[in-house]
Amino acid sequence: MINLLVIDDEKEVGTFLSHLFSMKGYKVEVVNSSSEFFQLDLSRQSFQIAMIDLRLPDCDGLSLLQHLKKHQPHCKALIMTGYSTVKTAVEAIKLGASDYIEKPFDDINLLETQVEQLLSTSVPSSQAFIQSLANEAGLVVGKNHAMNKLIDATFKxxxxxxxxxxxxxxxxGKEVLSRFIHLASPRSHESFIGVNCGAISESLLESELFGHEKGAFTGATQQRKGLFEIASNGTLFLDEIADASQAIQVKLLRVLETREFMRVGSVQTLRTNARVVAASNENLQQAVLQKKFREDLFYRLNVVHLEIPPLRDRKEDIPLLVNHLIQRNGYTSVNFTDGAYEKLQNYDWPGNIRELANVVTRTLTLTDDENTEITADEIILSAVAAPLKGKSSSEQTISIPKDPLEQWRETLVKEFEQSDKINLDDILLQVKQLESLIGRELVLQALQKTYGNRTEAARCLQISMRKLRYILNEKTNTTHT
Incomplete structure (x- = not known):
């Protein structure tokens, strides 16, 4: 017989649930307060499923959930919540709850189905199933406790x-985790579409997200659907959401609040059912305090908050990650020695898995075809030092390259020594060339420091993306000259 525990301070709800599930053959225990709950002897009385109201007059439902899971970890928990506390219900899932349902129960069939699914062994929630989804998404879970806890919560x-x-x-690996969310969701058969909010201009991003009508702006030669329309029943991944302009943030807020939007240049209202997964390498709560990000949009996006640990906090997973990268690069017969792994695990990885992938790919590319064993000496780590302790990467100082300055100074001194005259126009031309050279070197250093992330590099140099692109184009012109 299935033992069901109901924790709800509303006696009418307890009576209703007791009657409903008793008729299905369950043995139902109803408690109306935390004091009644703590009188239960959980060491002798076991439950297969518990229905817990989050809001109790004398206790927080989350505390009861944690106490129950501590004594009966295999008991499935269904959280009962009002609409205004859905965010708290999601937090309950992170603490071990299996699912939640909103009160009042408008659909009794849905309630019965949720309970039956939680009790059914056919519900795909095994570690093997989660691992298969992770593999499909390209996500290496590894052995790290924090990472495994994150994946379990993400799956739920x-x-x-x-x-x-x-x-x-x-x-x-924020995009990889977002793909895992999509594959683990009921939307897995629909589209997964991603866009980097910091990689394109405000006007182009608006058109990309919401679409446009023919003739809406110069170059709009035909109607185009936006991503909210294309991914209407799927998942829309908004990467680097902190870089979205204030105008885009306002439009995103409206879509999330009303599920309605308009194409650029149109007055027709369209609807979307896209699930939004947003990502940021900035702390959005800090961005809100700094008035860089809208608070109301933050709360709309932050229904579920997931934070991926940096690679330096999960170094025990480096061998698994390296093996995954070796397989991905097609080098099935290549292995890294213990010394090679030790060298990789002694590095702080400021660029995280992306930097590790670059190092492994570079090492495999430079190795001899006959070499099947990679040693520590063959691994070339980044020339950029790991971030200083206590400072973020954005706080690091980029040093101006000394060689061009020293070379120019020596040339100028030599010219003064050899002649009483000097051509000022030539000197000014050299200064201009030196300016271009230093600008180019600084951009290249910033790109190396941010592992190719142009948005981060521009922010580090405190210049616009347009200026960064201009300097990079200048590099090409100088080379050809």
Missing amino acids: VSQKNVNVLIEGETGT
């Missing part, structure tokens, strides 16, 4: 139609 919230905010340093 993937089943629910709620927005998700993923935060983590550059290169930790």
